[in-house]
Amino acid sequence: MTHTETDPQRPAPATVRSRVRIPLTFPDGYRVEAEVHTFHGLADGAEHLALSLGTPGAEPPLVRLHSECLTGDVFGSDRCDCGPQLRESVERIAEAGGHLLYLRQEGRGIGLYNKLDAYALQDAGLDTYQANTALGLPEDGRDYTAAAQMLTTLGVDAVRLLSNNPDKAGQLTALGIEVTERVPTGVHLSPSNVRYLRAKVEHTGHSIPLAGLVG
Template identity: 85%
Template structure:
């Protein structure tokens, strides 16, 4: 049986024009919420025309270093850019979740980077700090989707844990749509660890290097 969600309500809705460094532009309806289970200031962005199609949804965890500063140590910035355009093409939601560093916070993430520079992978660095490999919980995301009436979705993700958690929370994932592989010399070890530790759907052949 799916877990019973506590109700959330829309707090505010505002239209924001999005512009990315490569010049791509799109308008988004941004929703804030009351009653989210973790009390964090998560956002839902409705992008494109929904119509009667199953919405395409991306759960994107906040990454200050990648999303804002363009760090090449991860693939978060390119995934965010890709997700916005792909959602705009078919209609759906980008959930921007305040879960920096897979839920461990910004300072801890930077501490983990120091350990990665000494040879640990992204997951081993977290555990060496006494923190979970991945501390993210998607209950608030399921609340947001339920409040917006998106209880059946196509999930834009390579991460099987996201689909599994949403399904357990009563969100029907009708399809898991893979994201692109945004590989560079700086993030290849990070991406390979995602495949080897948490079964991300990233072809290993793309990570040679």
Template identity: 75%
Template sequence: MPTSTPAAVRTRVRIPLRFADGYSVTAEVVTFHGLVDGAEHIALVLGGRTGGTPLVRLHSECLTGDVFGSARCDCGPQLREAVARIDGAGGVLLYLRQEGRGIGLYNKLDAYALQDAGLDTYQANTALGLPEDARDYTPAVQMLAALGVAELDLLTNNPDKARQLRELGITVAETVPTGVHATPDNLRYLHAKAAHTHHTIALSDLAHVAG
């Protein structure tokens, strides 16, 4: 996805956030003009960072996990973890409108039906004629540039995020793994991410859930 003109900050507003477990925090929510894909991505600026390298997470929207608490993925717990860790360290959470690794909500639910028939999360996408992962992080880089972030510590288990950011000119000083949020319902999903796309998820951490 080619970058055209730089993005610019559109609005900044402080919003008190409260999660289902009672955790609360106030974030500065930032919107943007000029994002290359035209989507309504937002940034949550968290913590009182006065210096040092910011901690950043690129979090792809997951309606089922983030809003409804679906246990088929680990997205909701990762979002909750990321907000707390970034607030403690100081940094930014980019909330990217990339449902279903970029294939959209309806296609993701179609893929779930294929997973129920035995395919893994990546096989289901390709069976629908869709990319395994359609996400392009060019808009994320535009957002970071508009916020003045050129170097960061990246909170992720996904090596593709660090690779794309580096290729797009961001300095990733350190990759910081998230926790492993395993449930009986997402074990196949987590195993597929570790085995197929080399997410930094220790399969040994999943054994106690499987047992």
């Protein structure tokens, strides 16, 4: 989903449902404590989480909108770069101060089973976007209205966005959240995700510097 609105339309506010501190430990041994927020009144009714990390400074907080990826985040799949991006984002946000929004948007919004069906089509030669449309589904069905609500509820109206995806910045801006800077993540390249990353660069303009890394 790509939004092109020029006038910000701030969504109705949400409320904080609960806050709990959780110590996080990653497989490589990195440890950090997060304050995890849950919410009432999110536009899509999903159980999204906001992880507040570190201590914000004078600049707008560093924020990542991370879409849930069971295969990458939990099982370590190399077909995408989601797991390494999550690990990187937590550490960088903890250092700078900010929030990681963990959004329940598996498969760019198409769900887990459909994502696995799309993988089968990718094995037959389609790219990640073509596979979604071949299933009669949107290339990217994500809407970040709930993310804007979460940020507003946390008192955030301007962010430095940790993302390679221009649509995330565009949607947040259209929803009344100022994006002062888009900060790219690292390049998490593997033999299994080259086509996936190339499709994101060529099809949706992700700022991933693949030139020189792959032929």
